[in-house]
Amino acid sequence: MAEEKKATRKKIQAADRMNKIMADYFYGLNEAATTGKRKVAWCTSVGPAELLQALGFAVHFPENHAAMLGATRMSTDLIPEANAIGYSPDICSYLTADIGAYLKGITPLAKAYPGIQSVPKPDVLVYNTNQCRDVQDWMAWYSKKLGVPSIGVTSPKNVNDVTDAHIDDVTRQIEALIPPLEAIAGVKLDMDRLRETVSLSRECTELWKRVLETSIASPAPLTFFDGTIHMGPAVVLRGTREAIDYYKVLLAELEQRIRDGVGAVDGETSRIYWEGMPVWGRLRQHSELFANLKSTVLASTYCSSWIFPSFSGIDPIRSMAKAYLELFIVRSDRYKEGYIKEMLEKFRIDGIIYHDAKTCPYNSNSRYGLPGRVEEETGVPSLVISGDLNDLRCVSDEQTKTNIEAFIEQIAEGR
Amino acid sequence: MSGPVFVGLDIGSSRTKVAVIDAGRRVLGHAVRKSGTDFSATAAACLDESLEMAGTRRDGIAGAMSTGYGRANVAFVTTQSKTEIGCLSRWGRDRFHEAVTIIDIGGQDNKVIKLDADGRRASFKMNRKCAAGTGAFLEEMSMRLDIPLEAMDGLARQSLEIVKLGSYCTVFSATEVLENIRHGKKVTDIVKGLFYSVVKRVLEMDSHAGRVVMTGGVVAHNPYIVEMAGEMVGRPVVLPDFPQLAGAIGAALYALDETDPTGIRNDIPAGETNG
Numbered sequence: 001m002a003e004e005k006k007a008t009r010k011k012i013q014a015a016d017r018m019n020k021i022m023a024d025y026f027y028g029l030n031e032a033a034t035t036g037k038r039k040v041a042w043c044t045s046v047g048p049a050e051l052l053q054a055l056g057f058a059v060h061f062p063e064n065h066a067a068m069l070g071a072t073r074m075s076t077d078l079i080p081e082a083n084a085i086g087y088s089p090d091i092c093s094y095l096t097a098d099i100g101a102y103l104k105g106i107t108p109l110a111k112a113y114p115g116i117q118s119v120p121k122p123d124v125l126v127y128n129t130n131q132c133r134d135v136q137d138w139m140a141w142y143s144k145k146l147g148v149p150s151i152g153v154t155s156p157k158n159v160n161d162v163t164d165a166h167i168d169d170v171t172r173q174i175e176a177l178i179p180p181l182e183a184i185a186g187v188k189l190d191m192d193r194l195r196e197t198v199s200l201s202r203e204c205t206e207l208w209k210r211v212l213e214t215s216i217a218s219p220a221p222l223t224f225f226d227g228t229i230h231m232g233p234a235v236v237l238r239g240t241r242e243a244i245d246y247y248k249v250l251l252a253e254l255e256q257r258i259r260d261g262v263g264a265v266d267g268e269t270s271r272i273y274w275e276g277m278p279v280w281g282r283l284r285q286h287s288e289l290f291a292n293l294k295s296t297v298l299a300s301t302y303c304s305s306w307i308f309p310s311f312s313g314i315d316p317i318r319s320m321a322k323a324y325l326e327l328f329i330v331r332s333d334r335y336k337e338g339y340i341k342e343m344l345e346k347f348r349i350d351g352i353i354y355h356d357a358k359t360c361p362y363n364s365n366s367r368y369g370l371p372g373r374v375e376e377e378t379g380v381p382s383l384v385i386s387g388d389l390n391d392l393r394c395v396s397d398e399q400t401k402t403n404i405e406a407f408i409e410q411i412a413e414g415r
Numbered sequence: 416m417s418g419p420v421f422v423g424l425d426i427g428s429s430r431t432k433v434a435v436i437d438a439g440r441r442v443l444g445h446a447v448r449k450s451g452t453d454f455s456a457t458a459a460a461c462l463d464e465s466l467e468m469a470g471t472r473r474d475g476i477a478g479a480m481s482t483g484y485g486r487a488n489v490a491f492v493t494t495q496s497k498t499e500i501g502c503l504s505r506w507g508r509d510r511f512h513e514a515v516t517i518i519d520i521g522g523q524d525n526k527v528i529k530l531d532a533d534g535r536r537a538s539f540k541m542n543r544k545c546a547a548g549t550g551a552f553l554e555e556m557s558m559r560l561d562i563p564l565e566a567m568d569g570l571a572r573q574s575l576e577i578v579k580l581g582s583y584c585t586v587f588s589a590t591e592v593l594e595n596i597r598h599g600k601k602v603t604d605i606v607k608g609l610f611y612s613v614v615k616r617v618l619e620m621d622s623h624a625g626r627v628v629m630t631g632g633v634v635a636h637n638p639y640i641v642e643m644a645g646e647m648v649g650r651p652v653v654l655p656d657f658p659q660l661a662g663a664i665g666a667a668l669y670a671l672d673e674t675d676p677t678g679i680r681n682d683i684p685a686g687e688t689n690g
Contacts, residue, residue, distance in 0.1 A: 381538065398484055399524065399541060402484075402498050402499065402500070402541070403541055405498045405501075406498040406499075406500035406501055406539060407539075409497065409498060409500070409501045409536075410500075410501075410536045410538075410539070413501075413535065413536060414535060
C-alpha cells in the first residue's frame, strides 16, 4: 500500500459519444438563449423537466452546472463570492458555487465548449423542493437578480410510503404551473407531446437502471466514479431520444465487458457502496485510490436517484408527481434503510461508505444513526467520511485516504 | 543482539516513532523525535537511534513496515506500509486477548478502534476535520497560557476546582481560557479543564465496549488524562507500556507477520512481551 503507484482508469469507449451529445445539448441551450429561438427554463435536477420539454423550453439544470464547477475545481474559489453577499459557507455549496460563478461572470462551459460565454439566460426558473429547500432559495436569488419568475413545487419531505394524498398534492402543484409556463412559452401544452416526453424519460431511466445493474456482475464493469459522469444524459436529456440511444450504446459496451470478464478495476477484491454525494473535485483521486486498493465502488444511491420507474405516458402528470415523490431523498429513514439494505444485498457489497457532506445535510444520511442500524442488521461494515460535494475547504485528503485505506484493510482482515 | 529484528516506523504529523522488536515480539529499541519538515531524515535518525539501543544495525533488519502520515517517505528502509488504524489494531490484537476499545490521541487526529474478543477490528472512527481533543489543541493552549507542555500534567493534578470549557472549537476555547484568566481562575484549574475537554471530545466519538485502552503521545506525556478518562467511563482505563509507540510496535508486528505468514510466533502469550 505504501507505493504511490497510480492505477489507470479504464476508458469507457462510449464516452466520446456522450461527450458529443452533451456538447450538442450545451450548444443547443446557448443557441436558444442567444438567438431567442426557444425560451429557456432553468430547472432543478428532479424538477418538472418533462413538462418544460413538452412546452418547447430549452432546459438548463443549475445543479449540473454546479457539479461542473466542482469537478473543474473552480468552486472553492467561487463559493466565497456568495458567502460575502450573505450566503453562509454552511449552506449548499452547489448554490454558493453557482451564484459565486455568476457574480464573477465565469463558467466552465466557456472552457469546455468554445463559443459559449455564459450560462443561458433564463426566461423562467422552475424548482422542486423534493431535493431540499436550498433549490428554492437558489432560484429566488436569480429571480431577483435577473427579473424572471421563479415558480415550482413545494414537496412533502421525509415520506414513509408515498400515498395518494401526497401524489394529489404534487399533481395539483404541477398542474398549477402549466398556465404560467404556457404564457411564458407562448404555446398551449400539447398533452400528446407530454405523454411522449414522459414515456421517453421512462425509457431513459429504465436503460440507466440496466446500465447501473451491470455492476451486479463480478468483477463490476462500471464504477460509481464512471457513473457520476455517464449519468449526465439521464440528468439533462431525459425525455429525449438522444439519451436513450446513448444508454443503449453504453449498456452494450458494459455487457460486453461482462462477457469478457473485464472489470472496471483490475483484480477486484472488495465491492463498495457509496452513500451520499461525490466529492466532485476529487473524482479522479478517489477513483485511483480505490483502484490501487483493488476495490470497486460499484453502486450508489446518488447515481440510482435518476431511476424513475413510475413515469408513465398514460397519466403523465400524475406519474411525474409520483416519480418525483418516490425519490430516495424525499423519503424517511425507515424507507432509506430498507432501500440501502436491498442495494447491499443486490450488489453483494462488502462495505458501505457514507459521505457526510458538510454543506448537504439532505444527501448526508449518516447523521441520525442510520449507518449503525444498517450495519447491525446486515453485518456489512460501514465508514463515515467527512467532506463536501463542492467546497474543498471541507475536505481533508489525508484523512479521507487514511480512513478509506483502513476500511479496506478492515474488510480484507475480516474475511 | 545477534538475531534478526523487525522495525516499525510511525511517521506522525507531530512525532516520528520507531520501534525495533525481535522474533519473540519483545521491544528491543525505540526512539521518538519531532517529525519536522524532513520526514525521511527524521525517520533515519530515529531508526539508527533505536537500532543502536537494540544493539544492532540496519543490516540486521529482517523486515520493516511504515505507518502514519509520512509512511510513503521512508523508502530507504521500506516501501511497505499499513494505516495507523491497522497498526494500532495489530498492536492491540497482540497485547490484549479480549474485546478492547483503543483510544489513540495523536498530534492532529484521534482514533477510536474497537477490536472484538478474537482481535478482529470491528470498527474504527477518526475525529472529524477539527483539532478538538488532539495534541494540537493542548499545544495551542500551552502557548496561550505560556506554560511548557510537559508541565501540564503536574499542573492539572494540583487542581482542586475544574474550570470546564464549553466549546469544542480550539479558537473559541482559547477565548474561553482568556475569559477565565480575566476572571481570576487558577491556571491549574484551567489546565484540568483543558484535559477534561480533551477527554470529553475523544470519549464522545464512539461508545466504549470491553476494556478501554489509551495510546498516543498525549497520554504518554499526560497520564492524568487516562485517570480522568477512567473516572468518566466508570472503570479503569489502561495506560499500556510505551503508549506513544503502540502504532510503531504494530507496524513492526506486521513486518514480523510478513516474514512469518503462519503466525506461529503470535502464539507467545502477550504477557511475555514488552509491548
